Amino acid sequence: MKRNALYAGFFAILSLPVFSADRKPNVLLIVADDLGYGELGIQGYNKDIPTPNIDSIASNGTRFTSGYVSGPYCSPTRAALLTGKYQQRFGHEFNPGPPVAGNEPIGLSLAETTIGDRFRKAGYATGWFGKSHLGNTPEYHPLSRGFDEFYGFLGGAHSYVNAGAESNNPVLRGREIVKDPGYLTEAFAREASAFIERKKDEPWFVYLPFNAVHAPLEVTEKYEKRFSSITDTKRRHFAGLLSSLDDAVGSVLGKIRELKLEEDTLVIFIADNGGPTAQTTSSNGPLRGFKSQTYEGGVRVPFAIQWKGKLPAAKVDDRPVIQIDLLPTALAAAGVEAEADWKLDGVNLLPYIRGEKTEAPHDALYWRFGQQLAIRKGDWKLVKGPEANAARGGTAGKASTAGAQLYNLADDIGEVNDLASKNPEKFKELAAQWDAWNAQLVDPKWLPNRRAGARNRNSAENSAAPASKWKSGDSFEDDQAPQIASRAFTISARVDAAAPSGVILSQGGPQQGYSLHVKDGKLALSVRVAKQLSTVVSTEVLPAGSHQVEAGIAPDGGVTLKVDGKTTGEGKLASLIQKQPGEGLHVGNDGDAAVGEYTAPANFSGSVAEASVTLQ
Structure with a gap:
């Protein structure tokens, strides 16, 4: 009996992972999408949605x-995260959109070395599981940017339940299309865990950028039932989406524990920007502002680092840090120590976490987002929010500190009391420091989902979006979308789909706007006027294949729907x-804010081409 027990113990020891004294630690970098500052339980503001694993x-x-984070929305934050530099240094200021120069490539600059490149060079197995949003062509694919394995999608958002919803943005394993990944949040966790299992005997770096909790708010029955007590549908679906994210994070952490790798793994969790509360209910707690804004609510995010046995536990640190610090950390x-010729903006946070350095990691943090800007130095913050864009006719052009607001965040985390007039010297100090930083930057390589050369919205030449025909994926900021207020207009497009569904073209949101879409297989036009919804639906099903569709709104409010020149509906x-709607125009989807009775983005099931809006 004793001998059998001895053998059993011996073979159990043999089955454990073998570690050498000089084994390098693993790194798990988790990014949540559109998760507001106030949503995690540990932040202390949300009592409705448990997030024990995160x-x-x-x-x-x-x-x-x-x-x-250095960008108030998705792609710029990710570009900076993967390079350790402010993204404005290499022109990645906005989400991918039309290039400033006609031949300008769109994606994370190929001149930049990514975190995947650096870990691979250090002898690590590298895996990327989730969203990219850093370029759609082969040279920008994760497998071309330092990663051994990739499972995810290249665009900015994706359906959680329908892998085939976006033919131009499929879920990929490597470069091959995955037909049935399952519920996407669970799929990314599953694939990351499998990679960790396969690579358990060597050091690995896993980049896990979930698309949760980004719209669309799609959840399985399991998560719908979990929050059945929440009566608001949008909030209930968001709760399910956040809970599924927490479960997914828990499953990956569980795999690390199962493999006895906790003390050999640095774990990092952040969000890519603040919550877009109106669209998804994602709350930013006490902070002012939302996603796409340089107020705290757009750029201050959940941010946590764990390394069991190597870094202190249950520590709370209020010193300002930023996601570009994560690469050198x-x-x-x-x-691997950062070299001077890498020209990183981020710093290694480990000595600050361990208490070896007691000063702030940065003298100041900086933001530039079109005309929006900010600098935080100590407790002081100089900021220009989205009103700067409105005053200057859009997000293109040169930013200026003139007219900026000044806040003391120690006393006023909600950025309520503008102290600029009472502290002119502090204003000048921060403005001069921001100007010096801004002078080091390059112009954006592309503009945010809009055409280059756009003019001020007050110009007669800008009474509509650019006259060229649009296609699936094109979109325009609100100031560059057609000026439809009190105007009659006609929408037309060429569509091609085997089973037509989803939004063909939309402008606006749940307050004001319109959407040409397919409802129960039929062409439909939904219109919002002061929140009130009207929908006109064709009497005939839109057939499969390629068709020219049209919706016209006459000066008296009359609506006519046509398919291939034939009238199929009137109202x-x-x-x-x-x-004028406050949201922009989207082709092939409805962005983050639905006009009609469907869940945004409601991607069209096929392709949209030659789309236009003609004002009468």
Whole structure:
């Protein structure tokens, strides 16, 4: 009996992972999408949606209460994260859109070295599981940017339940299309865990950028039932989406524990920007502003780092840090020190977390987003929010600190009391420092989902979006979309789909706007006027294949729907759209804010080409 027990113990020891004394630590970098500052349980604001697994990263490590990202929305944040540099240094200021120069490539600059490149050079197995949003062509694919394995999608958003919803943005394993990944949040966690299992005997770097909790708010029955007590549909679906994210994070952390790798793994969790509350209910707690804004609500995010046995647990640190610090921090954990010629903006946070350095990691943090800007130095923040764009006719052009607001965040985390007039010297100091930083930057390589050379919205030449025909994926900011207030207009497009469904073209959102879409297989036009919805539906099903579709709104509010020149539906609106929509125009989807009775983005099931809006 004793001999059998001895053998059993011996073979159990043999089955454990073998570690050498000089084994390099693993790194797991988790990014949530559109997760507001106030949503995690450990942040102390949300009592409705438990997030124990994500919270455990902070409980077992350090939570930075002044953790920031350098971009107020998706792609710029990710570009900076993967390079350790402010994205404005290499022109990645906005989400991918039309290039400033006609031949300008769109994606994370090929001149930049990514975190995947650096970890691979250090002898790591590298895996990327989730969203990219850093370029759609082969040279920008994760497998071309330092990663051994990729499972995810290249665009900015994706259906969670329908892998085939976007033919131009499929889920990929490597470069091959995945037909049935399952519920996408669970799929990314599953694939990351499988990679960790396969690579358990060698050091690995896993980049896990979930698309949760980004719209669309699609959840399985399991998560719908979990929050059945929440009566607001949008909030209930968001709760399910966040809970599924927490479960997914828990499954990956569980795999690490199962393999006894916790003390050999640095775990990092951040969000890519603040929550777009109106669209998804994702809350930013006490902070002012939302996604796409340089107020705190757009750029201050959940930010936690865990390394069991190597870094202190349950530590809360209020010193300002930023996501560009994560590349040098992770590499330092792996024994790779940043070199001067890398010209990184980020710093290694490990000595600050360990208490070896007590000063702030940065003298100041900076933002530039079109005319929006900010600088935080100590407790002081100089900021220009989205009103700067409105005043200057859009997001293109040169930013200026003139007219900026000044806040003391220690006393006023909600950015309520503008202290600029009371502290002119502090204003001048921060403005001069921002100007000096801004002078080092390059112009954007592309403009945000709009055409280059756009003019001021007050120009007669800008009474509509650019006259060229549009296609699936094209979109325009609100100031560059057609000026439809109190105007009659006609929408037309060439569509091609085997089973038509989803939005063909939309402008606006749940307050004001319109959407040409397919409802129950039939062409439909939904119009919002002061929140009130009217929908005109064709009497005939839209057949499969290629068709020319059209919707016209006459000066008296009359609506006519046509397919291939034939009238298929008619109706009457109570009035024209009286106010210019605050949201932009999208082709082949409805962005983040649905006009009609469907869940945004409601991607069209096929292709849209030759789309246009003609004002009468």
